[in-house]
Amino acid sequence: MQKKKYNISVEATLEVIGGKWKCVILCHLTHGKKRTSELKRLMPNITQKMLTQQLRELEEDGVINRIVYQQIPPKVEYELSEYGRSLEGILNALCDWGEKHITKVYGDTFSVLEENILNDHLK
């Protein structure tokens, strides 16, 4: 394995969770297993291609598990792996900071889509 040089350790973290959609995907998975179609619904602006791509990379880096149910129609679920759960603290902190930031910038009014907040707090 070729050794990669990092100038600062955070670069290694960003290589894993720095992709365009990776933090968002991981945040959703902190609330439990999700099917592909669920993830797609939770991220209306992601394309099928990007979703699959980002999921593959997260899987390669060992932070999520891909669970395939051998059935028709196909069913696939994704979940945080044990290793991925070591990111939960960070992911929650990122979400919390975002909420406070929204309040700071836009005031106290409701700025995150209700449906998804619901979804977030349900599982």
Place this chain on the structure above:
Amino acid sequence: MQKKKYNISVEATLEVIGGKWKCVILCHLTHGKKRTSELKRLMPNITQKMLTQQLRELEEDGVINRIVYQQIPPKVEYELSEYGRSLEGILNALCDWGEKHITKVYGDTFSVLEENILNDHLK
């Protein structure tokens, strides 16, 4: 101000610290004020253009301060703003996770450039 819709709060965080180099810059600034040239030296792969661009955006979002010393030759320093310091916990967590990840992937051998580790721990 146009209200932005987020599907999940982490998206708001990523708008602030999600830029290609922003986390790296912010991590360096957690160790104290830095001159432009210092930052450039700490990030050998960033271009002047990107450095300035990312710094401007961080400033606009209120997480860093730009300190201009009126003198010749010019001297400019950047530091975490008070608001930016609310990110310190996250930034440190990102660095810590990166260190552990490097160890996990490459083993215990030294993988982050010595000069910069030194630099990190000095200030």
Place this chain on the structure above:
DNA sequence: CAGTATCCCCCCAGATACTG
């Protein structure tokens, strides 16, 4: 030293169609 201004290439990611 810190920062602009141009030019321009490359590739990321979107759109679309298709498979099992």
Place this chain on the structure above:
DNA sequence: CAGTATCTGGGGGGATACTG
């Protein structure tokens, strides 16, 4: 439903030269 394959365009970001 989950995932591939292919084509394509726009813009992110590099290189370079220049200013105060």
